[in-house]
Every structure is written in C-alpha cells, then in structure tokens.
Amino acid sequence: MKALVCRSLGDPTVPFSKDSPLFIDNNHPRPALSLPSHVRVRVRSVSLNYANLLTVLGKYQERPPLPFILGSDFSGIVEEVGADVTKVRIGDAVCGVGDVGSFAEELVIEESKLFVVPDGCDIVAAAGLPVAFGTSHLAILHRAHLQPGQVMLVLGAAGGVGLAAVQIGKVCGAVVIAVARGIEKAELLNSVGADLVLDPSDGSMIKSIQSFLKSKNLKGVDVLYDPVGGKLFKDSLKVLNWGAHVLIIGFTSGDIPSIPANIALVKNLTVHGIYWGSYFKNRPGVLRDSMNELLLWLSKGLITIHVSHKFPLSQVNKALALIAQRKVLGKVMIVVDEEGDSSRSRL
Structure with a gap:
C-alpha cells in the first residue's frame, strides 16, 4: 500500500528526495488485523495539524521511534473488523485518531478510537473533527x-x-x-x-x-x-x-x-x-461522550468543519509549509483516497 513515512527528523516542508525526512513508500506492507478488537479502515482523508509539523521537526512531546507512518485524525470506510468488534460494521463511514499510521491507504486501529460519521456529513471534512x-x-x-x-x-x-x-x-x-x-x-x-x-x-x-x-x-x-x-x-x-x-x-x-x-x-x-x-488513556468515557455530542452537532448543522485546502498525499510537504507559514484558515486535508475526492487545493 501507499504510505507517508518519516525516516528522520528535520524540515518536513522540503521536496521529497533521498535525503528528505518524509517520503512516499508505494509498497509499504499492509498492517495486520492482529487483535479481535481491531478494525481495518480504508483511509479517505487525513487532517493535517500543527502537531504533525512539530513531530517531524522533533519538537513534539511524543516522539515515535523511527521510521514511522505519520499519524493524525482521519476519516474512511471500515473494510474489516475483528471478532470482538460490535460498534462499527463493514461499510461504515468513520472518523478517528491514529497516533501513527493514518497517512496511508489503510489503517488498523482499536475500535475504541473510531466514531461513526452521521449520514449526510462530508466524509473528507469529518477527518477534521476529532482533534x-x-x-x-x-x-x-x-x-x-x-x-x-x-x-x-x-x-x-x-x-x-x-x-x-x-x-x-x-x-x-x-x-x-x-x-x-x-x-x-x-x-x-x-x-x-x-x-x-x-x-x-x-x-x-x-x-x-x-x-x-x-x-x-x-x-x-x-x-x-x-x-x-x-x-x-x-x-x-x-x-x-x-x-x-x-x-x-x-x-x-x-x-x-x-x-x-x-x-x-x-x-x-x-x-x-x-x-x-491523553483522554483516550485517562478519561476515555469523557472523550467518547464529547465526540458523540460533536457528531450530533455536526449532523444538525450547529458546527461546520471549514476546509481551506485539500492536497494529495504526494504534496504533504506543501501542505505542511502552509501550516508553518500560518496561511491556513480552518483545516488542511490530505486526501488519500483520490478516487473519493477529486478536488484540490485552491492554491
């Protein structure tokens, strides 16, 4: 599968090359559905956050061991579920957060970190809800x-x-x-x-x-x-x-x-x-109640996820440059499943 891999710490806004911190791996191994509580998601879009910039620079509070697939909040479609999964089904539109692994075509994640996107909501924009x-x-x-x-x-x-x-x-x-x-x-x-x-x-x-x-x-x-x-x-x-x-x-x-x-x-x-x-570990019930209320508000039109830019996975460095330069209004989305969304950044 295709994945965005961080192999070293440094400036993530530079063009991809053999020396750049980030690169696109077109033949990355698919993640295994190794636990009965795991869910496989076909990723539609990923929300780019300031934390992603800091992570690659080595300035964030969490430092995954190198190399790793960059992670953030995402949206997608459930493709496979473990034996103990009860809250999501194959075909459901979901959003969630992966500390690592979401900047890829597929992601395997705990069911507890997924939330069903209400009918009628833009699945690409829904990636910008969790964080x-x-x-x-x-x-x-x-x-x-x-x-x-x-x-x-x-x-x-x-x-x-x-x-x-x-x-x-x-x-x-x-x-x-x-x-x-x-x-x-x-x-x-x-x-x-x-x-x-x-x-x-x-x-x-x-x-x-x-x-x-x-x-x-x-x-x-x-x-x-x-x-x-x-x-x-x-x-x-x-x-x-x-x-x-x-x-x-x-x-x-x-x-x-x-x-x-x-x-x-x-x-x-x-x-x-x-x-x-940190609420996933320390107050998971509070976090889930919070997300459920937000999803209800989203379905009622009380809140709007404003997406100012969309980029394909191959242009993550350009998207991160916008965040570094503070040229973003609302959210920047990385569209991983390009067949599901053909629009591009307005820049």
Missing part, C-alpha cells in the same frame, strides 16, 4: 464549563482549534471575542458568529476588548482559550475576570509563556492544560 473540535469541546465544556452569557476570548481564532472554539462558544450561548490577523480571517470569523473580531497587529487589542466589554456592561473575560502563547497570552491576562478559566492549548508562536502566581492568586484563576489525546 480540533475534540480539543475545543473538552476544554470549553468539560474543563471551563462555559455558561450562556459568559465571555470567551479566543486567540489564534482562524486556525483549526481556534475556529472550532469560536463555533462551540456560540453553540453554548457565550459572547465570543476572536483574535486573528488579516481581513480574510476576520471575514471567516464573522461568518461563524464571533461577536467581536480583532487584529492584534495594530497594538490596540486590549483597549478594544476593554471598550467592548464596557459597552456591553460586562466585567471581563471568563474563559481565555489560547493555542498561541507568547505576547498575546501575556497581554490577555489584563482583561480576565475574577475566577476566570485559562485554557492552555498550545504554543504556535514558539514562545511558551508563564503566569505570575500573584496574578493567579489575586484573580482566583483556574489554569487548565489541555492535551486531548
């Missing part, structure tokens, strides 16, 4: 317990997790302030219902937030959702309400900030670190 929306849903509802009328500030709001957070915030009935750079990103965020969209480039973000809060007779930000880190995070602490929740999602700025303990004390802040993948 981005799953992270945001667990953070916002399970950890911060966002309530109607509360204020949520979302940094990096036009990326995969950020755009998911904005939509989930609006489903919850919150006032959502979204931060992103550029007119195109602002238009997208307005289209999904953000109450205020700010570009931090001009340096007036905090004053604009304070003016907005005052105009709405609101005291401050109740939930800070941050996949960015750096200066934006530090500045955002100034507008937090007493008892606010701080959700640490990631550090795409490359700058890992710290929170002064005296600020956390005086404002009675609750700080949450969110690593979605």
Whole structure:
C-alpha cells in the first residue's frame, strides 16, 4: 500500500528526495488485523495539524521511534473488523485518531478510537473533527464549563482549534471575542458568529476588548482559550475576570509563556492544560461522550468543519509549509483516497 513515512527528523516542508525526512513508500506492507478488537479502515482523508509539523521537526512531546507512518485524525470506510468488534460494521463511514499510521491507504486501529460519521456529513471534512473540535469541546465544556452569557476570548481564532472554539462558544450561548490577523480571517470569523473580531497587529487589542466589554456592561473575560502563547497570552491576562478559566492549548508562536502566581492568586484563576489525546488513556468515557455530542452537532448543522485546502498525499510537504507559514484558515486535508475526492487545493 501507499504510505507517508518519516525516516528522520528535520524540515518536513522540503521536496521529497533521498535525503528528505518524509517520503512516499508505494509498497509499504499492509498492517495486520492482529487483535479481535481491531478494525481495518480504508483511509479517505487525513487532517493535517500543527502537531504533525512539530513531530517531524522533533519538537513534539511524543516522539515515535523511527521510521514511522505519520499519524493524525482521519476519516474512511471500515473494510474489516475483528471478532470482538460490535460498534462499527463493514461499510461504515468513520472518523478517528491514529497516533501513527493514518497517512496511508489503510489503517488498523482499536475500535475504541473510531466514531461513526452521521449520514449526510462530508466524509473528507469529518477527518477534521476529532482533534480540533475534540480539543475545543473538552476544554470549553468539560474543563471551563462555559455558561450562556459568559465571555470567551479566543486567540489564534482562524486556525483549526481556534475556529472550532469560536463555533462551540456560540453553540453554548457565550459572547465570543476572536483574535486573528488579516481581513480574510476576520471575514471567516464573522461568518461563524464571533461577536467581536480583532487584529492584534495594530497594538490596540486590549483597549478594544476593554471598550467592548464596557459597552456591553460586562466585567471581563471568563474563559481565555489560547493555542498561541507568547505576547498575546501575556497581554490577555489584563482583561480576565475574577475566577476566570485559562485554557492552555498550545504554543504556535514558539514562545511558551508563564503566569505570575500573584496574578493567579489575586484573580482566583483556574489554569487548565489541555492535551486531548491523553483522554483516550485517562478519561476515555469523557472523550467518547464529547465526540458523540460533536457528531450530533455536526449532523444538525450547529458546527461546520471549514476546509481551506485539500492536497494529495504526494504534496504533504506543501501542505505542511502552509501550516508553518500560518496561511491556513480552518483545516488542511490530505486526501488519500483520490478516487473519493477529486478536488484540490485552491492554491
């Protein structure tokens, strides 16, 4: 089968060659269905995440032994099931997450890591649900317990997790302030219902937030959702309400900030670190309930998976370059089964 293999750590955006970290193996062995709880999936599409970039660079918290097939959230069709599998059937459209192995034509995975895609939903786009929306849903509802009328500030709001957070915030009935750079990103965020969209480039973000809060007779930000880190995070602490929740999602700025303990004390802040993948091991029931609610919302049209680009497996390096350059609005999809989707990136 065809698979994307990482054979060394390094820059994943360079063209494929005998020396590149990534390469396409056209004759990779098919994975074995070795356990009765295993399911074989014919992969339709894979969602590209910032974590994939960090993994190949050797900067992610998890480092699979080399060589390995790159992994991420994916969608596809069930082709074979083990003897103990009861929740999915051959022919079902599913989405799920593979720590490794999903950037390939076939994937064998535990049934517990699969979720049935509702009828009528775009199976290619469904690959973008688990990590981005799953992270945001667990953070916002399970950890911060966002309530109607509360204020949520979302940094990096036009990326995969950020755009998911904005939509989930609006489903919850919150006032959502979204931060992103550029007119195109602002238009997208307005289209999904953000109450205020700010570009931090001009340096007036905090004053604009304070003016907005005052105009709405609101005291401050109740939930800070941050996949960015750096200066934006530090500045955002100034507008937090007493008892606010701080959700640490990631550090795409490359700058890992710290929170002064005296600020956390005086404002009675609750700080949450969110690593979605660890819920499979530590809180699998919570994760499954979260995904089931997201799939219900998706089927009802309450949330939308915005796909800005689609690439074939042979152009993963170009797709990763877009993520590295922060030129992505929403999700980038790698279409593995090209017969199932003939569209391409708009670039």
